[in-house]
Amino acid sequence: QVQLVESGGGVVLPGGSLRLSCAASGFTFSNCGMHWVRQAPGNGLEWVAFIRYDGNNRYYAESVKGRFTISRDNSKNTLDMEMNSLRAEDTAVYYCAKDSGSSGSHFDYWGQGTLVTVSS
Amino acid sequence: EKVMTQSPATLSVSPGERATLSCRASQSVSGNLAWYQQKPGQAPRLLIFGASTRATGIPARFSGSGSGTEFTLTISSLQSEDFAVYYCHQYNNWPNTFGQGTKLEIK
Numbered sequence: 533q534v535q536l537v538e539s540g541g542g543v544v545l546p547g548g549s550l551r552l553s554c555a556a557s558g559f560t561f562s563n564c565g566m567h568w569v570r571q572a573p574g575n576g577l578e579w580v581a582f583i584r585y586d587g588n589n590r591y592y593a594e595s596v597k598g599r600f601t602i603s604r605d606n607s608k609n610t611l612d613m614e615m616n617s618l619r620a621e622d623t624a625v626y627y628c629a630k631d632s633g634s635s636g637s638h639f640d641y642w643g644q645g646t647l648v649t650v651s652s
Numbered sequence: 653e654k655v656m657t658q659s660p661a662t663l664s665v666s667p668g669e670r671a672t673l674s675c676r677a678s679q680s681v682s683g684n685l686a687w688y689q690q691k692p693g694q695a696p697r698l699l700i701f702g703a704s705t706r707a708t709g710i711p712a713r714f715s716g717s718g719s720g721t722e723f724t725l726t727i728s729s730l731q732s733e734d735f736a737v738y739y740c741h742q743y744n745n746w747p748n749t750f751g752q753g754t755k756l757e758i759k
Binding site for chain 2 (some may be wrong): 567576577578580582585591592593594629632636637638639640641642644645
């Protein structure tokens with residue numbers, strides 16, 4: 533069965549950096565686009581970033597562009613996101629989500645999320 | 653960016669009754685619209701994609717309709733496990749965007 537397991541969350545100072553990872557199993561990872569979606573405490577869902585199945589196309593929300601970088605390693609079935617210049621408003625649960633296709637579609641599976649807290 | 657607006661913000665319905673949730677896009681998203689259900693402390697779960705296609709394992713009481721800018725999620729006879737928050741999501745364009753959610757609560 534499809535499994536997505538996020539890791540790397542924690543508490544970080546404003547202006548700091550953090551790297552999130554998502555370990556994927558149960559499907560052919562190299563065939564699927566992947567997303568990061570976040571949810572601030574008590575708030576709704578916000579799409580953050582997407583990477584195409586081959587890593588050649590990436591898209592970002594305006595709120596994170598230039599600060600976050602999504603990447604993948606198809607040999608290890610892992611999805612990553614490097615987050616720099618973190619702000620208080622980046623505090624959220626971060627979910628990795630599997631795209632149902634290769635180049636951008638709906639999300640058919642989600643991980644359980646990892647909490648990032650940006651606070652001094 | 654396409655803005656997705658859901659209504660109402662909160663919907664109170666009795667078990668066994670019908671619930672109708674709406675989602676409006678600021679510009680056409682064609683049929684590239686999905687619905688997700690989220691319960692407290694859990695990740696979202698895909699219910700509907702392509703505006704009207706039920707995802708695997710989703711009961712027939714859930715149905716989706718619409719295209720362009722107006723979409724509806726209908727739950728025909730509410731069960732206790734259906735009380736949750738529901739989000740619409742457009743994947744027609746980048747950036748993908750979500751509605752702010754509708755909380756479905758027990759009346």
